[in-house]
Amino acid sequence: MARITAGVGCSHVPLLGVAHDQGKDRDAYFAPIFEGFDWTREWEKQEKPDVVILVYNDHASAFDMKIIPTFAIGCGESYKPADEGWGPRPVPDVPGHPDLAWHVAQSLILDEFDMTIINEMEVDHGLTVPLTMMFGDVAEWPVKVIPLAVNVVTYPPPSGNRCWALGEAIARAVASFPEDLNVQVWGTGGMSHQLQGPRAGLINKEWDNDFLDGLVGDTDRLRRVPHIEYLRETGSEGIEMVMWLIMRGALGKRTTAIHRHYHVPCSNTAIGHIVLRPDNGESLDTRGGSAASDAPLTA
Template sequence: MAKITASVFTSHVPAIGAAMDLGKTQEDYWKPLFAGYEYSKQWMKDNKPDVIFLVYNDHATAFSLEMIPTFAIGTAAEFQPADEGWGPRPVPKVIGHPDLASHIAQSVIQQDFDLTIVNKMDVDHGLTVPLSLMCGELDPKKDAWPCPVIPFAVNVVQYPVPSGKRCFALGQAIRKAVESFDEDLNVHIWGTGGMSHQLQGARAGLINREWDNNWLDLMINDPVACANVPHIDYVREAGSEGIELVMWLIARGAMSDVVDGKVVGPAPTVKHRFYHVPASNTAVGHAILENA
């Protein structure tokens, strides 16, 4: 039986990828941010999964405004880094896990969640930046990511977007799907995006440290209450792009202490937690939880 053993939560700021690709990680501006992921890179080496189920949002790369799936699962054998206007990031291609991805799609759809099945797509910084932060800088000509990755794209770009409660329930459905897969696999689920930031308008550059950290407390310690935070709170307190945080609730809902929408088991262990501003014009949040 496959099993989810840990969840990883991290921002996926595109400028972080650029800093890594251009050799700027030790510059004064960036050094404190990357220091916050040193533990994480070692943890990743010590706890290498067989598969990563990575929840992220596409930034009008694979999907345009002409077609926007709410939830889309990548079932292909491989995914190329996307060209987001300045060439693809110099990172390895992403190897998928078609068998597990197809099984999850079948199971989750039968649990009444409508997924879009994607057999071909490029993956942008939303997916590759978290991999770089957790796995370090790799040479695409000779290196590979440490394991297969299943991309799971969520629409948090164009309204209407899914609620935190819906994402939390989806995480529980994904865990059930993973646990019904007839192969002994160690699976990590990652929730990415956020934290507070706004990219346009009068509040461009908004950072709300207090709200971010209170939300992170709630997500870890009282995920049911966190799942019920309404959209308007994210927009008002964390900026228009702060809504990306609902994707973290998919990963949190997949942890073993949550059953049928309630916290019933022992809480996961917080292995690492980190928060930093600024990174470009956003706040960066990060946490690693291991199932009890």
């Protein structure tokens, strides 16, 4: 059967895509950011995931005020990079996995989640930047991708509890798929940042790192953090972090962190990144993955 072997949390700041595309990722400003993903790129080469369920938010590329799905799952064959105003990113088209995507969609809907099914859409930096951070320059992406778009742009976004529960339902869906697949779930967006108004540039390092701490172990306290706390402590765009809770919910009761990276600043945001294993008491070293002792945690 298919199995979820890891979860990845990752900021998706558009500037990182620009820096990479212009060959500036090892410049003095960007090097400390990208170096935090070097470990993960090597790890992904060992892991060789078949499919990534990539949780992200669209930035008015595929959706606008005419239609605002709370949760939308891509079931198409492939997805082209979106033109976000300066032309599409020079990265490969994103290959989908329709068989698993339709299975997950069916399972989620029968599990009483009202999913919007998308067969054609373009994907913006919310999805392509994490792929770049994990895989670098490639002629084609080495993994199939199931996009899962979450509304965190227009009020009301889903609660942290609903996102965590969706992750749990995704885990049930993947486990019931008969094909032998190595599946990862990625939660993207955040961390603390505000792009406008008197608090533009807000970054809360203490809160961000406490959030990263809350993804590890057997605590589920993050699923009960209210929207107002995200707004107060992390800025108007910090609500993107609820998407990481879908990833965390999909990993089961307990997790172990095998890599962690946090850096300020990147543009006017904080960069967060974490790699988690589901910890069910068995060996965590699947497909050559590193044990926790191989990856010192840094924040």
